Amino acid sequence: MELGSCVNVHTLSPTQFLSRAAGIEPEATAIHHVSSSKNIIRRSYKDFARRASGLAYFLRRGGFQRVGILATNTPAFLESIFGIAGAGAVNVAINYRLQPDEIKYIFEHAEVDMIIVDHEFAHVLNDFRLAHPHVPLLVDSDTDGISGPFDMAISEGQAIDLQNGDMGWSGLETQVPQEDAMLTISYTSGTTSRPKGVVYTHRSIYLAALSNVIESGLYSDNRRCKYLWILPMFHAMGWTFPWAVTAVRGTHYCLRKVDYPQIWSLLIHEQLTHFCAAPTVNRLLCHAKQAKRLPNPVSVTVAASPPSAALFEQMTALNLNPVHAYGLTETHGPITRAYYMPQWDKLPANVRYQMMARQGHGVVAALPVRVIKPGLPEGELVDVQRNGQEIGEIIFQGNLCAHSYYKDKEATRKLFAGGWMHSGDLAVWHPDGAIQILDRAKDIIISGGENISSVAVENFLMDHPDIIEASVVGVTDEKWGETPKAYITVVPGSKVTPADVILWARNKSKISKFMMPREVEIISELPKTSTGKIKKKVLREAARKTSRNLPKL
Template sequence: MNQFKPPLSSQPPSQDRFGLRLSVPPSLPHYISPLSPIAFLLRAALIFPNKAAIIHPEKGIRFTYVEWAARCLSLAFAIKNTANWKKGDRVAIIAPNTPMILESYYGILAAGGIATPLNIRNNEREIAYVLDHSGASVILVDEEFAHLVPEQLPSNVTVIISKDTGGKDGIDSDQYESFLHTGRQEWEKAEKQEIDRWGKKGKRGWELIEAPKDENTPCCLCYTSGTTGRPKGVLTSHRGSYLAACANAFEFQLTSDSVYLWVLPAFHAAGWTFPWAVTAALGTHYIIRKVDNDLIWNALRDHGVTHYCAAPTVNIGLVNHPKAQRLPQTVRVAVAASAPTAELLQSLENLNVIPVHCYGQTENYGPFVKRYMEPSWSKLAVQDRAQLIARQGHGFLVSDEVRVIKTGKENDSIKDERDLIDVEADGQEVGEIIMRGNLAMLEYYNDKVATEKTVKHGWLHTGDLAVRHPGGEVHIRDRQKDIIISGGENISSLAVEDEIASHEAVLEGCVVARPHEKWGEVGHAFIVLKQGRKLTAEELRQYCRSRMSKFAVPGYIDFVDALPKTSTGKVQKNVLRENLRQAKL
């Protein structure tokens, strides 16, 4: 690692002045600087130029903040000088967690483009759809996933392949590194023109890049998973990304001492804005290309990791790994998709890992609601604490507080915001979560119909069902599509899953609706047992009967080796439902 020497594209200028600031459009008054997450990188390079910005141990790569600022500027100029480039063009990124995908969130924005990260777990057909729908004119792709790029592309599309070398093997061996080198040459050419015209007053480095005139200019286009149809492109802005990053840095207590481990895929909802949040906090990005429990534990034990994001299923794998041991430093993990069970909470705490339960969607820049801990909880039994932590909580610092509104007849004839009726704050009445404000998407890209279905009467409707407790915190009961309606009774699949997960023999479980002649639907549970443990379906049903209403007990139980999951570790209920449908049960 210490022997790594960055290529020219990633080296700061030899002269004293780098120009680590964006030029502000002259039309703006002195009291306005457009909010853009690009500014975080320039600030970090100015304050801590020689601090590690990126550590990529698998490849022996390490960039300081001033080197990374140079590298991202080289990328910006490389993109700006591709054939037929114009502001607002989309740049697709097909990559695992690598320096390339993180620097894309700076270089593409600086070029005036829209970063469009694609899910590497999608197949060729799905990738082709997103590339066509987004109209991407440049594709940055990691060599391992180059097979996902369609063979037949429009003639105006530029494809750049990265070998993830960081330039240490020479720029000629890596197309992406050669691309960056070209960008560096264009940067130096533009700088020379400035100096030839203005002398010492000429702009240098990042001063050659102008901040967006309108901070609401789109900067990212992130596609949903498409579990209920075609993926939808969520368009977000410079301003929203800046504020979401500030919120994540604050809410998850990132500081200049933080080392953030990239477990969450950086392509997922722009990495929940953590590519910017970690940099805003002047922390260090620690990269691994995939979720590998062995590598994760090496990073946690030996490299001072302090933060990461992961779904409960990922954490289940970590706490049950042979290398699991109590850490000397406190590690915070942002947990989403579902709440940590009492058993998982205890296991994490025993390892000095503190879960921060949050909730969000791609449409909200990732997490935007968090459960705020109270000091008195430390005196409670773990089961009681787990029940409190399971609530999703309140809106982030920069976000408006969410609402939970009645569904059904009360809201069938909504004409304006005044007709939206909130549920009672009793922890019982179920309604839909709606939100608005700084952390709401702009729109669904090129999909007016879908946008109008989701954004109504000034509010973004999430489709998630929840209750509001007397303390004001929201608590998700289920997605509308995941509710099981059995004999007229609404059953929360999440509530049933929480109870099943509390059984000492269960590693994880999932419950979906299965058609039933008499009841319309009943629950069908898919269960993964802990290694070496045994449990029968009847024993599990008996356990469920003691903890829930009879109608909520799963009618069918299958024991499986693994559950189908998304790239972020979220169980794919749509796959399980489709499997049942194809089986014609």
Template sequence: MGNPYEQDLDRNPANHQPLTPLTYFERAAKTFPDQTAIIHGRQRTTYRDFWKRSLRLASALAKRGIGKGDTVTVMLSNTPPMLEAHFGVPMTRAVLHSLNTRLDAAVIAFQLDHAESKVLIVDREFAGVVRQALALAKVRPLLIDYDDPDYAADAPYPKGERIGTLDYEAFVADGDEDFAWSMPDDEWDAISLNYTSGTTGNPKGVVCHHRGAALMAYANTIHAGMSKHPVYLWTLPMFHCNGWCFPWTLAVQAGTHVCLRWVRPKPIYDAIADHGVTHLCGAPIVMSVLINARDEDKRQFPQTVSFNTAAAPPPEAVLSGMADAGFAVTHLYGLTETYGPAVVNEWHGEWDRLEKGARAAKKARQGVRYAALEGLTVMDPQTIQETPADGETIGEVMFRGNIVMKGYLKNREASDEAFAGGWFHSGDLGVMHPDGYIQIKDRSKDIIISGGENISSIEVEEALYKHPAVASCGVVARSDDKWGEVPVAYVELKPGKAATEAEIIEHCRALLARFKVPKAVI
């Protein structure tokens, strides 16, 4: 006799639908149609209109033959069309490819060709580099200009000329707001394409699916502590892992997107104070911008703002400065291949009572797996055996679960290598602590090897951040005839602060082994 739970209990449309963040958006628009969805300069867009515009975009794309298997590429800043693209493109079952707006023409051309882009939507701010890229590329996508009506008068960059054959607003107006949008055929279907910034060769195209995007939307809501109608400020570029999936996340609780084209202190403080921002994300440099802002650029606000940061763990001085400025910082970790953050430093209340050094050591750790991730560990990459959870034995950080990419586009060899042994190999070196928290020690391919000794660039950067004049820094390897490689530091000083190269090197000597001290400070 067979398993009774596998008899006459088949999947059918009534009990099984593919997971996709598109359904969260539909629910938000129908449940809270008058809720403000987007703030951009003088523009205010409700969920009703955000939904209609996304449908029009999808309809206009479908009219031009865009559908499953096609790539729609965007070169956009953090503006309303970028948000509309995150929903309108997958509504046609096509795949959204977001270009990093800081790329050079050659890399953009490679991505356009590799992705076989059928449509390219370009913000006029980036018209110059895109024109150069198209001259190098083989593909000839339908080219659409976006002319931002709220482009700031004090913009650091002028608008470029129009290079497209169509205007974005006219293109959207040509669509039908009653368009019959499509669910994915399968939740494994691709929703987005993002390219990694590999250190060698051409970048790899990371393909993400609807299921992962949907689960990330739930997980972000949980780990960011988002209650109903959060207000999210776009300090994080949406081209970074689809803005860590927050364009889709905010639909879960019908939140408000506050657009931000450039990371500048005064507009950030103004947005927080004027719009009641509750959440934002960004790299440590954004924190430096905030705490080192001029007094005249700062604003007071009553709410505590949740700030999610990734990359290097924030130094204790930065965390203290952020707390004084009204921000609660959460340290995250992830990669493009994991839809953005997949690890969170879950903080324990009793750790607040630790002495300063012990507390800082806890904060320096990346943390534990997201609720939507099934496995996180540190392994020997050759044997695929877990390293001891002693906080000392270095191995490679590995992931397993539904928020890991489908694979690399048209690159089976790279995908197989990344998934060897049934785990995603991050390329990051780290340790597992006895309590199950991981801590990154370095990138396996970027580690500095000097005279046979391994130097962690993160460790050197942590020492540099303890200098009172250092606002931001980065440590890289420089070829050396004697040692093979030596560490070199690039440092940005805080406004109004001064420090010589000799002073910074002497500061590092007091904190680091001699071979780890930067040989030059630039």
């Protein structure tokens, strides 16, 4: 639909959220940040909008159409998200922790013609620059907001705007002729193959952002949203929270890195209201020395991997109230939520937290999810029984599904086989309509013909008072084919041994004996992705290489 063709319709683009916020409440604090030079930076919405529009005019004058972002959670990242869109360009934000050859591959695949990079990571682009010397870099120094190439580009763009009538955002692309046009390309982790570029559109991000406003409770008349950027902005575009927080005129508290003492300091002294984080990050936050119960509740959207009931109990005790969501890069992040039911108040605490840890129902901007029988011919979709027992694959349909994989028609076809998006996640469907993930298909352990959910074993182990994190993988066994092996991290100073854990597991009897880990190994840290997901592939490889002389059940 062309812009202006209907009075009662406007095309959807989240880019307008920034100029709208600045127009409503220009002096409201938009950004709080401790820079790399340790300066505290505070910017109003007026400043935020003016800087982003300056960047947009600079990019538009240069004719840039595909702009990469390689940065931590800095103000420059936020400004780039809106500035690139305002210029009518596409942003390609990627994981700065990737290897140089992976970064080179992604930026080549996305066909970027400009890269905005934090000064700390400019060196990882050396390989790309050798191959593509014509692609300019715009380096952000993350200091005072005045000096450095990124800030100079903003100033230059502001001068361009001034010379052409000082139009500000009214001269930029805050709405688009086609709302299904590409706005960002967000790349998957590529754990088993080359990363895939997931195409997000103006419309899909708009709806995903508004869904997050509702589902995470970002807006309140009597308490401004103060959102802490723990979740990497590059990960599924920060689950669209850059737009969601801006839509409610909230304050973005930017973090260069996850630092638990600093996080607790901000939670206590700045009275933060919201953040998103993976279960692993929340566990470490709860076990930090600085942890204490907060006077006001903080809403924490928990996603990226299945959490345990024990974690939710720990978080609630600190007044970190979990909002449990589930999704993929291909769904812009959260597409389901575990909705708390009043009748759960009457349940025993452990049962109540187990209910909260389910993946729940489709969010307000999505259609209801389904769980289908595995192993059927491609495109044949048959629901499992809603009995909480039969295992199947979660599938999606609707507004929050990504448009496609960039330049990969075959992968897109497989993703949407049968007219639904396939997750690859295995779950059960409960009688109340809620889904509960058991595992990724590749992480199921088959032992003596029995399917063992590694997630179920991990959640069981998390009940042990000395265990902070647990990850379970299958290892080869001559008798059973595969048996579970647990890698765990423990609280500082703990004297617990692998044999102690195995003895505890044997006597706990919450799960069947065949599901119990036959081996336990204590390590200092579990290998993780930049978004907090545990790298089970790394653990499986390590398990194959280690000798089998560890304590066994």
